[in-house]
Amino acid sequence: MITPRFDILGQAISDASRTQMLCELMEGRAYTNKELAAAAGVTPQTASAHLRLLQDAGLVVAEKRGRCVYHRLAGAEVAHALEQLAAIAPADSLHRAQQRKAGGLAQLRSCYDHLAGPLAVAMTRAFLDRGMLVEEQGAFRAVPAGEWLKLGVVLPEKTGRQPFARPCLDWTERKLHVAGPMGRQILDHTLASGWVKRRKHKRGLLLSAPGRAALEQILDLRCGALAAA
Amino acid sequence: MITPRFDILGQAISDASRTQMLCELMEGRAYTNKELAAAAGVTPQTASAHLRLLQDAGLVVAEKRGRCVYHRLAGAEVAHALEQLAAIAPADSLHRAQQRKAGGLAQLRSCYDHLAGPLAVAMTRAFLDRGMLVEEQGAFRAVPAGEWLKLGVVLPEKTGRQPFARPCLDWTERKLHVAGPMGRQILDHTLASGWVKRRKHKRGLLLSAPGRAALEQILDLRCGALAAA
DNA sequence: AAAACCCTTCGCCGCGCGCCGAACTGTTCC
């Protein structure tokens, strides 16, 4: 009987503590055991067991540096598959509502290797509205435009086998934003140019004043309300 | 803290019996409780509990007809998400080997709503080799050709938002074959024209003599060895 | 060297859940 080892993966993500950790890791950064333990609300030794399991399932990789062990998602495919799962996850409106009420997730955050959150959705909306991006065949096709250069995006000469700009469904918004190589380039550029900064001890990203100005100048995107963080 | 309800889905697919059932349902057909119980190797009352859980998770829908209850996957998104999961599932070579040894899965079978298995992979290979299909941007683009009509495929006039021919990673082969609307059209046509037939009490599909002849004539596909079933 | 810190391993507890046998409801067929 054919049975892809769903059960191993399912086992890995069937526990609330582990899902919490995975969500944390979806930020794309590497986290220590202790950090993930705190995120899941369990003791370090329990987190250690969970992480070993996630590692065995191939979802997470660990790297030892000094006395700390840094855990990271095993790859973009893992992040992508988890996104797919989130897309069919039952809508938990109550859960989502209370999360908003509690200040919730930042307006801007990283989703593995690209920008996510309401602001990322708004940016993608702007790309589509301005004709810089076209959605077809379930993928995004980038249209050459001067704006891309200003955003630090270098378009490939020819379309490759892998999608350059992949649509990614936002968890909280249930709307599309840009993932894939293009998403990575945008994140890299906005970080490098100081448009967005990583927050110290909180999740999410922060849009700086220059960043706000740049988005308004390049995309005519008014994000005054969004940047109130 | 943001946490898409991975845990509900994970819970649903974390059990071997349930994964077995889901794999059965990936055929695309509807199955009764008893059939799924047999497939998973458990008693009907146990299967009943599992199916209720899968239903609550939104993965499966049930339809009562007479004294039987027919269970089906909740939709194409579910099938797609499961495929994605299978793509990152740890390779279980031992498992796969023993499955081949045991006669394994048919050379041809249905994967939710399209053809799958080695023969489907070979067909896709032929499409690509003959230039009828081009892989780009992570999607398949169909090139107008007379062969398509002979296969019962009607190409859309303009590219839509959803991919017409979506690549689907085969569980057993780990190679691509055609899913999406095109895949559905191909499956429908091959069934309607009697090229392939559903087996009575066994899983998988059977390639008929006319079907073999048609594939050889249209695609120059020699599938003598493949059809030995 | 000692202290502080991060992580892991071990042992134990308790809940949860998968499983089945038995009994019950509802439908179909004779």
Place this chain on the structure above:
DNA sequence: GGAACAGTTCGGCGCGCGGCGAAGGGTTTT
């Protein structure tokens, strides 16, 4: 009506696993 069958509910058993406290390597700091 009665028999046969599909499915579900209930009760009880037993394993598995998530959780923590305690103890044991390893690394960094003082």
